Amino acid sequence: MIAKLTGKLDSIGEDWAIIDVGGVGYLVFCSARTLRVMPEIGGTAGLHIETHVREDHIHLYGFQNVAERSWFLLLQTVQGVGAKVALAFLSLYSSEELTQIIAAGDKTALTRVSGVGPKVASRVATELKDKVAKMDLGPVAFAAQVSNPSVAGGGVPQAAAGDAVSALVNLGYGRADAFGAVAAAARALGPDATVETLITAGLKELAA
Numbered sequence: 001m002i003a004k005l006t007g008k009l010d011s012i013g014e015d016w017a018i019i020d021v022g023g024v025g026y027l028v029f030c031s032a033r034t035l036r037v038m039p040e041i042g043g044t045a046g047l048h049i050e051t052h053v054r055e056d057h058i059h060l061y062g063f064q065n066v067a068e069r070s071w072f073l074l075l076q077t078v079q080g081v082g083a084k085v086a087l088a089f090l091s092l093y094s095s096e097e098l099t100q101i102i103a104a105g106d107k108t109a110l111t112r113v114s115g116v117g118p119k120v121a122s123r124v125a126t127e128l129k130d131k132v133a134k135m136d137l138g139p140v141a142f143a144a145q146v147s148n149p150s151v152a153g154g155g156v157p158q159a160a161a162g163d164a165v166s167a168l169v170n171l172g173y174g175r176a177d178a179f180g181a182v183a184a185a186a187r188a189l190g191p192d193a194t195v196e197t198l199i200t201a202g203l204k205e206l207a208a
Contacts, residue, residue: 002026002060006046009039015087017062019045028062029083032091037064052083059083067095078127080120088114102132103176104183130176161186164198173206181205 005028007021017038018025028047030038038045047062048069061083063069068090075086089098092113101109102125110121161182168178185201186193193201 001051002049003051004047005049005060005062006044009041009043009045011041012038017045017047019047019062026060028060029087030062031068031087033094034062034064034068034090061087063090065095071095071098074128074131075124077131078120078124080123085113085115085120088116099132100183102128103179104187105129105180106184106187129180132176132179160193160195160198163195164202167195167199168202168206177206178202 005019005021005026007019007026010018010020010025012018012035015032015035016027016029017035018027020026028049030047034047047064048066050061050063050069050072052059052061061072063072071090072083072086075081075089076083081089089110093101093109105125107118107121107125110116110124111118113121116124164182164185165175165178168181169175173181181202182198184205185198189197189201
C-alpha cells in the first residue's frame with residue numbers, strides 16, 4: 001500500500017494531480033485546499049496518501065498533512081459520505097474549521113459543502129461529535145482552535161475558552177457537550193467574550 005509520495009509535479013487538474021516519481025506518473029485525487037499549496041509544475045511535491053482498492057479500480061488520494069488524511073477517513077465513517085464528498089468537505093474547510101463546526105453542531109455550515117444535504121449534515125454533526133472530542137488533546141487544544149481568528153467564530157481568548165470548557169466539565173457535563181456549547185457561545189459572543197459570559201452562554205446552549 002502506498003502511504004506517501006514525493007516527486008515532481010507533472011500536471012494538475014480540478015481535483016487531481018500527477019506526481020512523477022522516478023519516471024512513473026501517479027494520478028492522485030486531492031482536495032482543492034491541497035491543490036492550492038502544490039508547487040509550480042516541475043517542482044517537488046510531497047503528499048500523504050490513502051489507497052483505495054476496489055474490484056474495478058485503484059485510486060490514490062493525496063493530502064497536505066496527516067490531519068487532512070485523518071479527517072478524510074473519519075468523514076467516511078458516516079453513511080452517505082464517500083471519498084468524493086469527503087474531499088468536498090476538505091476543499092471547503094480546513095481540519096481546524098471542521099473540528100470547530102462539528103463541536104458546535106453547525107449543520108448549516110455542513111450543508112454548504114457540495115453534495116451534502118440536511119440529512120447527511122445532521123448525521124455528520126451527530127455521529128462525529130464524540131469522535132471529534134476524542135481527537136482533541138483537551139480543553140487547551142480546543143481553546144487554541146476557538147481562539148484562531150481564521151476559524152468561523154474564532155478570536156475568543158484562548159485562556160477564556162479553555163477555562164469555560166473546564167468549568168462545564170467540572171459541573172458534570174460531558175467533554176463533547178462542553179466543547180460544543182463553548183464553541184456555539186464563542187460564535188455568538190465573538191472576541192470580547194470572557195470566561196463568565198462563555199460559561200453563561202454555554203449553559204444556555206446545554207439547556208436548550
